[in-house]
Amino acid sequence: ETGVTQSPTHLIKTRGQQVTLRCSSQSGHNTVSWYQQALGQGPQFIFQYYREEENGRGNFPPRFSGLQFPNYSSELNVNALELDDSALYLCASSSGGTEETQYFGPGTRLLVL
Amino acid sequence: GNSVTQMEGPVTLSEEAFLTINCTYTATGYPSLFWYVQYPGEGLQLLLKATKADDKGSNKGFEATYRKETTSFHLEKGSVQVSDSAVYFCALVSGGYNKLIFGAGTRLAVHP
Numbered sequence: 001e002t003g004v005t006q007s008p009t010h011l012i013k014t015r016g017q018q019v020t021l022r023c024s025s026q027s028g029h030n031t032v033s034w035y036q037q038a039l040g041q042g043p044q045f046i047f048q049y050y051r052e053e054e055n056g057r058g059n060f061p062p063r064f065s066g067l068q069f070p071n072y073s074s075e076l077n078v079n080a081l082e083l084d085d086s087a088l089y090l091c092a093s094s095s096g097g098t099e100e101t102q103y104f105g106p107g108t109r110l111l112v113l
Numbered sequence: 114g115n116s117v118t119q120m121e122g123p124v125t126l127s128e129e130a131f132l133t134i135n136c137t138y139t140a141t142g143y144p145s146l147f148w149y150v151q152y153p154g155e156g157l158q159l160l161l162k163a164t165k166a167d168d169k170g171s172n173k174g175f176e177a178t179y180r181k182e183t184t185s186f187h188l189e190k191g192s193v194q195v196s197d198s199a200v201y202f203c204a205l206v207s208g209g210y211n212k213l214i215f216g217a218g219t220r221l222a223v224h225p
Contacts, residue, residue, distance in 0.1 A: 004156075031211065042117075042202055042215030043157070056210040090156055092213075100211055104149075104157040 004093050004105035012111045013081050021076040021108045023091030029103070031055070031096050032074040034066060037088040037107070049074055050096060078110075086112045115140045117203050119216035126193055126223050134188040134219045136177075136203035144207035146170075146179055146186040151200045151218070160188075160201070193223045 005024045013019050025032050031050045035043035045058035049068035063079040072093070078085055088109050092102035120135040138144065145164045149157040161170030166181035175190045186203060203216040 006156075033212070035213070040218075042204075042217045043213070045212050045214070048210055048212065050210075056212055058212070092157075094211055096211075101147075101159055101162065102211065102213060103159065106156040 004091060004103055006089075006091050006105040006108050008108060009106070010109045010111075012113065014113050015081055015083060017081050017112075018077065018079045019081060019110060021078075021089050021091075021110070023074045023076070023093075023105060025072045025074070025091075025093035026103050029093035029095050030072050031094045031100070032068055032072065033092045033094070033102060034074070034076050035090040035092065036060075037090055038084075039087070043090055046076070081112045083112050086110060115144070115205060115207050115214050117205055117214055117216035119201075119203050119219050122200075122218070122220040124219060124221045126221070128195055128223055128225050129192045130223075132188070132190040132193045132197075132221070134201055134203075134221070136186045136188065136216060138184050138186065138203075138205050140184075140205055140207040142207050143181075144205040146177070147204040147206070147213070148175070148177055148186070148188050149202045149204060149215075151202065153199070157202065193221070195223050195225055197221060198223045 033048040034046040037043040047057040048055045068074045088107045091105045094100040094102045147162045148160040161172045163170040163179035
């Protein structure tokens with residue numbers, strides 16, 4: 001069974017640029033959630049996708065957007081990058097349902113200069 | 114709103130010492146409670162969970178009991194090892210869709 005994978009592992013961008021992060025969910029999982037973890041803090045929920053539809057969103061501006069594909073992999077897109085967007089971005093997959101355990105990928109570390 | 118509060122770190126212990134990391138929560142309804150661990154440079158790994166009051170989650174020598182009366186889910190281990198050095202996150206899911214709410218994390222450093 002393949003776990004959750006994310007790419008790239010590290011990324012450096014400059015302010016104002018756009019970035020796309022990718023996540024492959026664990027086999028059999030149809031739900032993907034994205035979290036932002038700033039240095040020294042707990043992860044903050046960005047949004048969740050269930051069967052290709054956005055299923056819920058945290059307190060993040062619209063320049064954070066996402067997609068889920070028919071194979072349940074997902075992308076996180078961030079436009080007009082700001083310095084405060086520098087963080088570890090974590091993807092988690094689960095098998096749906098309100099309290100199913102979420103399994104996390106290793107994350108993508110984004111640095112905005 | 115829903116929230117999780119953890120004891121501040123870092124927690125520094127000698128090998129074989131007893132560990133307690135405090136976690137309290139505020140939630141509507143009846144949340145499920147989780148402990149996740151993050152080793153240096155890695156993502157989060159589920160350590161244990163409990164889905165209803167008085168449930169005890171356990172894994173790898175770690176335990177936590179869901180205490181509804183005190184809204185707590187403290188993490189304990191009887192004898193820590195150097196390899197337990199990591200950041201530990203308490204989290205909850207409550208109602209609606211499956212959105213995890215995390216505490217700020219507690220860094221544990223175990224010395225030989």
